[in-house]
Structures are given as C-alpha cells and as structure tokens.
Amino acid sequence: MQTALRTALLTLLLATAAVHAAPSVPKAGPADQEWKLGKALPHPADNAATPARVALGKALFFDPRLSGNGTVSCASCHHPGLGWSDGQKKSIGINGQRLDRAAPTIVNVAFNTQFMWDGRARSLEDQATGPLASPQEMSTDFQHMKLMLASLEGYRTMFAAAYPGEAVSERTVAKALAAFQRTVVSRDSRFDQWLGGKRGAITQQEYRGYQLFKGKANCAACHSGPNFTDNGFHNIGVAQGGHEDVGRYKLRALPSMKGAFKTPTLRDVALTAPYFRDGSAATLREVVEHYNAGGAQPAPANLSPEVRPLQLTPAEVDDLVAFMKTLTGRQKPVTVPVLPQ
Known part of the structure; x- marks a missing residue:
C-alpha cells in the first residue's frame, strides 16, 4: 500500500514539474495589437444603432412576412445557431430554390467596407434590400410589405420610435435591418x-x-x-x-x-x-x-x-x-x- 502511494505521489510530482517546466505562450506584444477589434461600431451619420432601431430591425430580420409568400426571413439564411449563416453549401431561397452561392455570416458586418460576395452593395443599408428584392431569395412585393407593416399597430409604434417623422418605406426597413445587423458582433474570443x-x-x-x-x-x-x-x-x-x-x-x-x-x-x-x-x-x-x-x-x-x-x-x-x-x-x-x- 505504501509503495503504491509513494509511486502515485512521485507520478503526480513529476507531472506537476513537467507542467511547470513547459514553456509558456509569449505575451502579446505591440505588433500583435493590429488584430485587436475596436469597441466602437461604425455606422452612417443618419443611422446610429439606437435601442428602438435595433429592436425594430431584429423583428424585421426574423419576420417571414417580408417575403413574397410569407415563408422565409433574413434569419432563414443567417441563423444565430449556425454562426449567423445557414450550414448549407449553397443557400435555399423562396419556394425551395437553390441559390448559386453560400450565405456568408453577418458576424461583424459593422466593420465591413464591402458587402456581399461580389461587393455589389455599397453599404449595409444597401445590402439589406438585396435579398428582399431577389426573385430567388425572398421575392418581396415591396408595396404589399409596406402596407402590411403599416397596418400593424405594433410595427407602426416601432417605426415611429425608431425613425420619427419618417414613413414606413423600403428605406426605413433597410436602415432598421442594418442597425440590428451591426450589433451582431463577435469579440472576447x-x-x-x-x-x-x-x-x-x-x-x-x-x-x-x-x-x-x-x-x-x-x-x-x-x-x-x-x-x-x-x-x-x-x-x-x-x-x-x-x-x-x-x-x-x-x-x-x-x-x-x-x-x-x-x-x-x-x-x-x-x-x-x-x-x-x-x-x-x-x-x-x-x-x-x-x-x-x-x-x-x-x-x-x-x-x-x-x-x-x-x-x-x-x-x-x-x-x-x-x-x-x-x-x-x-x-x-x-x-x-x-x-x-
């Protein structure tokens, strides 16, 4: 029994010594700080991310009623449980249409200066309406969408709080969606x-x-x-x-x-x-x-x-x-x- 105990203690001591002897990871230096993500979230002057705008944008992001047949939302291709992507080789749009490209994550889009795989959107606000307008993605009838949103008291209240004095329009929908997406930030890795x-x-x-x-x-x-x-x-x-x-x-x-x-x-x-x-x-x-x-x-x-x-x-x-x-x-x-x- 004593021999076994001594052996166990010796093994533990040797393992502890090995851990302490192992070289530690060097401390991050000044040159490494180029990788440090800033705390401020960039945004255009007319669309700062207020709580009201973020709440509205989040509701719109998850609402399938923005699509042409009420079945797909922004979250269909940008799901929070899948890294804000969709886990598909190529995304699936309205009516089960297989798209030509994979859905990129929206993580940290606030820090992007180019949008979409080919850069065809000039801003995050501009990008927000792209999938809505696409016949393959969401095939949104914008006139119907505006009437639907304006007809719901909850949305009318949210738009008035987020963009007072502005009508429910494609532009305010895009601004709200962009305001919400800018809050999807990965940090503290x-x-x-x-x-x-x-x-x-x-x-x-x-x-x-x-x-x-x-x-x-x-x-x-x-x-x-x-x-x-x-x-x-x-x-x-x-x-x-x-x-x-x-x-x-x-x-x-x-x-x-x-x-x-x-x-x-x-x-x-x-x-x-x-x-x-x-x-x-x-x-x-x-x-x-x-x-x-x-x-x-x-x-x-x-x-x-x-x-x-x-x-x-x-x-x-x-x-x-x-x-x-x-x-x-x-x-x-x-x-x-x-x-x-």
Whole structure:
C-alpha cells in the first residue's frame, strides 16, 4: 500500500514539474495589437444603432412576412445557431430554390467596407434590400410589405420610435435591418483574451498556428486586421465545376477580378461551415489543405498571387486549424422576438 502511494505521489510530482517546466505562450506584444477589434461600431451619420432601431430591425430580420409568400426571413439564411449563416453549401431561397452561392455570416458586418460576395452593395443599408428584392431569395412585393407593416399597430409604434417623422418605406426597413445587423458582433474570443494579456488563453499549439498564419501559411495577406479580412476580392482557385461564377468581374471587368470573391471574416469561423462561396470545403482542415496545395488544379490564369503551394506539414496544418478555432467569440444567447400581429 505504501509503495503504491509513494509511486502515485512521485507520478503526480513529476507531472506537476513537467507542467511547470513547459514553456509558456509569449505575451502579446505591440505588433500583435493590429488584430485587436475596436469597441466602437461604425455606422452612417443618419443611422446610429439606437435601442428602438435595433429592436425594430431584429423583428424585421426574423419576420417571414417580408417575403413574397410569407415563408422565409433574413434569419432563414443567417441563423444565430449556425454562426449567423445557414450550414448549407449553397443557400435555399423562396419556394425551395437553390441559390448559386453560400450565405456568408453577418458576424461583424459593422466593420465591413464591402458587402456581399461580389461587393455589389455599397453599404449595409444597401445590402439589406438585396435579398428582399431577389426573385430567388425572398421575392418581396415591396408595396404589399409596406402596407402590411403599416397596418400593424405594433410595427407602426416601432417605426415611429425608431425613425420619427419618417414613413414606413423600403428605406426605413433597410436602415432598421442594418442597425440590428451591426450589433451582431463577435469579440472576447480566446485570441482576444491573449491579446489583452491573458497568456494562458491560448495553447502552445494555437500560438504556433498564429505564427504560421502570419508567416509561412500567408493567411494574413488577405485575412488581415482586427476583423481578419482585407475587404478585398481574390480568385483563390476554387474549382468552378460545371457553372462558371465570374464573381467581382461582373461589376469590374478586370482580368484579375474574374472568379474573384470577397475575403470573408475569420471571426467565429469554426461555427460557419461549410466554407468558400460555394460551400465546397466541409471543414477548416479542408480549407487549409486547399491553400496548402496552391488551390484547385489546374490553376486559373488569374489565380491570386497570394495563393501558392505552402509546403505545410500535417502537424502545421493541425496547428493552423487550432489557431482559427481560438477566434470564436463569447456567444450571447439570442432570443427570437415576438412579432407584431
């Protein structure tokens, strides 16, 4: 009995010594602060996110009655339980129509300067009406929508509180939706905590992945800054298959923009599978392996110069994936609002 006890104590002491001997993750330095997300939420001068505007926008966001047949809402493709995306390779619109692209997350859209995969919306307010107007997405009859909203006392009260003196219109609907979406913010991730001085917030493996992210893996060339996006457009070599999607080229007919799409944020990326604009990567590991191979082969002629074979080892791929999982923010419960009847 005493021998067994001594052995157990010795094992515990050795394990404790090993933990204390293991090198700790370095403290975040001044250069690392470029990744720190600001507390202020950008907004246009005429649409600050007041409580009344956010409440109205949230109700509209979850209300399927805005769609042409009353069956789909903004939340159908941007579900809070699915990282504010929909978990589909390509989203499903009104009447079960399969769309051409995956639904991007709306997490941290307040910090974006470009909107939609091809950047065709000039602002978040402009973006808000795009899915409503699309015959494939929500197919909204705007005249009917305005009459419906104005006919409900609850909505009339909410619009009057949010935008006093302004009519119930496409514009005020768009402004309210944008005001709500700007409040969908991911922050206080384990990586953020490490930036804030908590050295134990990330592991050695995750720290190695961070160094790879900035260096050998070249991720930071496009996924830069506090929101992990350059708000730019790149052809990353995703295979087109039988349908060619020219992306940004439709708006800017430059050779480099053919097949180029907006760089998505990586905040909460572990929650938003599948990945790429066509949902062709099921896991983060598949994403990293795509870049490690230099994109799908044969590579398109206008492949972004930032996409090239990386020669990452399997262990380095693991480290990089581990780092990206540290970007998941603290999740706040989201309640579906009771809609005006």
